[in-house]
Amino acid sequence: MSQLLHDLSWVLPLRNELLTPIMQGFTWLGYDRFILLFLPLGYWAWNKPLFLRLFILVAVTALLNAFLKDLWQDPRPDIGLRMDHEVGESFGAPSGHAQIAVVLWLWLACESRRLWSWLGCSLIVLGIIFSRLYLGAHDLEDVLLGAALGGVTLLLFALVRHRAWWREANLAWHLLLVVGVAVAAQLGWPGTAPHYVPLLAGMLVGVLSGYRLEVRTLDFQVPARVWRRALVALLGCAAFLLFQALLKRLETALGLEPLLWQSLRGVLMGWFIALLMPWLLVRGRLLLAGRAPA
Structure with a gap:
């Protein structure tokens, strides 16, 4: 089981000139330079209350992800397999791309409550997660942990946001x-x-x-x-x-x-x-x- 979670040898035969730029595009959707632009644009041009909630969600889950990375200090896959060199010397588990993708895109789908939104957002989440494996930036254990933590974040936020003590609290608190x-x-x-x-x-x-x-x-x-x-x-x-x-x-x-x-x-x-x-x-x-x- 441990070998399955950490082995990326199955990814190598899938790599080709057509699929690589697609995977790089998906992985770009998980980097801060995209997210920090996407959230304000959605706030101004789409839905102000929804994207305010997303600001809070993404910030909280990004902080949790960074803390757990440095706490667990789980190494990334061998650098010889890596096609994404922007990760530097950061640790692997949990995958920030997987965690933030679940939080960002599935919350959008949850609030829209439309089938096409669920299908589209789920496809983006799966694309981002698979891109991290394809590019050798994470192994299966990393992305599964990230996705699970993202799901837990969503559940907790869904419970808290309707509580009166949260909704009616003074801004100072x-x-x-x-x-x-x-x-x-x-x-x-x-x-x-x-x-x-x-x-x-x-x-x-x-x-x-x-x-x-x-x-x-x-x-x-x-x-x-x-x-x-x-x-x-x-x-x-x-x-x-x-x-x-x-x-x-x-x-x-x-x-x-x-x-x-x-x-x-x-x-x-x-x-x-x-x-x-x-x-x-x-x-x-x-x-x-x-x-x-x-």
């Missing part, structure tokens, strides 16, 4: 919980915590606080027309990439200590996503304001 978990993780990390721990915490603080303020002042609504949604997504993508470039310049100008900078960067990204960009899109009459803009 939510922010305090985020900061408390981040500090505890930073202090109790097995080894050195990765830079995205304060980044994720800061981003959640920015998104949650920006969301509350935006709802009270604008309460933007996504337009019904598809062409307007497409234009919002296109402009949002360009603005997000430009904002990332501005943050790099700000990092150089400020020269802050890495922990402080990543926290600040996360907060600024959260405010940009939940507050600044919606305000600009409402001003440009691409998003609809439920309240009169100030």
Whole structure:
């Protein structure tokens, strides 16, 4: 059984010039550069409440995944089998791609409650999971653990989100919980915590606080027309990439200590996503304001 979970020799005959770019495409869907762009675009152009929940879900499961990786320190498959060299020297189990794919895409399917959505999202999840095996970045044990943890995260979130103590809690309690978990993780990390721990915490603080303020002042609504949604997504993508470039310049100008900078960067990204960009899109009459803009 152990050999089956760690043996990737069966993958080698499947590799070919046609399938490899497809698998690289699936694996790209699990990297942070895609997810950090996909979530804001969905927030602006698809469904604000749904993607707010996804921000929380993805951040929580990403933090859990990183912690367990460094706690278990399970090695990845032999580097000679690897076709994805972006993983660096990180550990293998549980697979972050598998865990986040289950959380992100299956929650989307769960909320849409449509058969075509379940089929499409399930195909994406399976494609991402298989791509990690195909590219030699993980073995079967890694992806099974990641998928199982993703499923547990979904079940727990589904139970918590309807609880009155969570839904009706003051914003300060939510922010305090985020900061408390981040500090505890930073202090109790097995080894050195990765830079995205304060980044994720800061981003959640920015998104949650920006969301509350935006709802009270604008309460933007996504337009019904598809062409307007497409234009919002296109402009949002360009603005997000430009904002990332501005943050790099700000990092150089400020020269802050890495922990402080990543926290600040996360907060600024959260405010940009939940507050600044919606305000600009409402001003440009691409998003609809439920309240009169100030």
